[in-house]
Amino acid sequence: MTRLPCEVEVLHRIRPREEERACLDGVARQLVAAIDREGPARGMVVGSVARSTWLSGDRDLDIFLLFDPSLTREELEAQGLALARRVAARYASSYHEKYAEHPYINASIDGLDVDLVPCFAVESAARIKSAVDRTPFHNMYIATRIPDLVDDVLLLKQFAKGAGVYGSDQMTEGFSGYLCELLVLHYGGFTPLLQAAVAWRPGTCIDLAGHACKAFDEPLRVVDPVDPARNVAAALSLTRMCEFVEWCRGYRERPSVAFFFPPVQEPFTREEFASRLEERGTRLHALSFATPPLIPDIVVPQLRRSLEALCGLLSRGGFVVHQAEALMGEEHSLLLFELLVDTVPPVVRHTGPPVWDPENAGKFTEKYRKNRLSGPFIVDGRYHVELLRRFTDAGVLLRSPEVLSVGLGKHVKREMERGWEVCEGVDCYRDEWAGFLSRFIEPASPLARMGRQGVGDTAGE
């Protein structure tokens, strides 16, 4: 495999060093042995450590506790958590319970971030009882096929990180580690993958095991070789997919280390932010509240739903939304609205029933006999009246209890019922949100952002 000079340089930086490998392997072996000794489960190292596809500096270790599949789900949870706790109690400097589909233990051991995850040791991937049961099969599938392509997986993971599209969590909506491994396997390496990816389009299907693509809806369809009903790229959004495609095009035109390690983006200062905002001339409104104490994969979709619901509220109120984004911060979450119009005249048209529905027409004209500005009048066969709006200012609307009446996510609503803050214009700026606000106020694809710094425009190294 011919490597470009920049790729050789990158590999030197991202290949785990011998002492890292020894440390991770040592901890992993110790924990597996402890689990096997304790019984009744069997320990198994999974994830990138098991497949040697982790990037130097990563400190994550996934250990699965495989239990007899004849247990009930409740028994698995009780026995699994108890066993994981016993192991963690012996080796970890600290640990706590987390929850995905099942509860599991997240522990800090010798400076590593270790997940101890109970699952069922099912016979085949077709018999899984919960999503985590699939992981050992992924592990086997990749571990037996990947050895010659480990460097390619490392390059792809770092390349995706450089583009900001690595991670299948709800905030990133990008490429998981397993997806990176499958892509490298399918195309036979990093370079042929990039060559193919520049021509990806929505609906592209990759089917390693020849299961035949079933009707997935997602923009990229990668049939899981261990479970044909599952799209490994289900979490990948169309935007992230396209940003990756563009990143590949940019790299193939002018390859450079910067695609793996892009220059750090300095966020705008308050003054720079104010000047950008003035240039745009838009009206910024931010709604902030305490972040619900739950994992991002639960909170982020609720923030997105709340954002969409509030955009609807604003639009129905006559305000014009230019763009809106949500941020799940450590302490405070943010719903940010950039409006083209944040004050509207008092008059609003209200559409009533058709004239040929005399009963409802009568109710309508009776209802608005008083308190109307004009009408009733008839347009396209329907009654209309003009009324005075309740809210002529978006800031007042966003501070009003109306906000709680739209379809907010459950936990978002719970936090907001305790109160929320609204700020406007440059007052939305806070240091903790500076990076998010900067990307918001000057949207650019990863390639455009790098190009603006002059990196994508110069020849590769």
Added chain:
Amino acid sequence: MTRLPCEVEVLHRIRPREEERACLDGVARQLVAAIDREGPARGMVVGSVARSTWLSGDRDLDIFLLFDPSLTREELEAQGLALARRVAARYASSYHEKYAEHPYINASIDGLDVDLVPCFAVESAARIKSAVDRTPFHNMYIATRIPDLVDDVLLLKQFAKGAGVYGSDQMTEGFSGYLCELLVLHYGGFTPLLQAAVAWRPGTCIDLAGHACKAFDEPLRVVDPVDPARNVAAALSLTRMCEFVEWCRGYRERPSVAFFFPPVQEPFTREEFASRLEERGTRLHALSFATPPLIPDIVVPQLRRSLEALCGLLSRGGFVVHQAEALMGEEHSLLLFELLVDTVPPVVRHTGPPVWDPENAGKFTEKYRKNRLSGPFIVDGRYHVELLRRFTDAGVLLRSPEVLSVGLGKHVKREMERGWEVCEGVDCYRDEWAGFLSRFIEPASPLARMGRQGVGDTAGE
């Protein structure tokens, strides 16, 4: 036929008096005799005078000149106009040529407004060579059937006038005289018509001759008994139809003379207009220019088309149109826009090609490499950039030559190329437009307008 007291009162006012009838008949007879004498055409009185269905005070007389159908169109026009001119020259105090489908002569004779219209004397309505050839057949159809229902037609015409829905011209989009006659014939009188009309809905079909309703598109379908391919109510808009339905409902609830002779609407003074505008909080923009020197049926549709095209221009520019109306004035025509938003921030999003179309994507990102505010960035798989708007003020846009680039009607465009004026807010007020502006700024159906003056709310006489 039982008449309500108010109907009896109205009939006293609208039935032509004996001297009116004598005058009209005298002039008509004289003109027909002159035409017959001159040859080669035969004269015929048509329209409401021929059927005795004209309203007292109407001074319109329609005389047709029936020519041999073996003439060519050109011969008809030449010979027809020559004959009409000779007749007019002898009897009229003044006359001039007008143009509908054919040219004809409009003359002022003994204080009457007389149309002298050449047409082909075809054998049957199925053989007409132009729309005017149908009129003599309408005349025959109505004249033989209407004698017992003349009062009902008079009441209906005056009732429709009261609602502002009488007239099938392009400005009114209401009920023609012939349509009123057919409706009275079909339902057997004014009262049963009103009883039926309150239940009309779009698609209602009235088919006097049992021709079976063909697939007309218009909201009310009245099959012409002399030509089944023609909808007599084709010019009636859904709004005018519904306003008539509502007017019927209002009258049946509280019958009164006011439905035939509604109180005169005093237009708003400039001060009242300013105060209404302030209450609404909207931004008014008016564009005015010399009225094209053509008949309303040609100019009005062009004004409407221009209005729609300019609404599109405004919307594409980010401005929010609340309502818009066109007025064809004697000297100046007016395109009036009430905007919710007439200034917008400079930033505007521009959508480009999908990322998976590399050729166009490349052109797009190249094109906006400079002169962009932000981007390119990817939303839903497509490239976007943010640019600076050319127009952030609707008034500036409406004064710019952009206005001439949209789909204005031909004659409207020709006039506007000589110049147009834009005024804003209360400066749009002019005495000649006061009535139009008043109805615009406080829209109301005819019934609502009357109700506001307390007439519709009180018991009938």
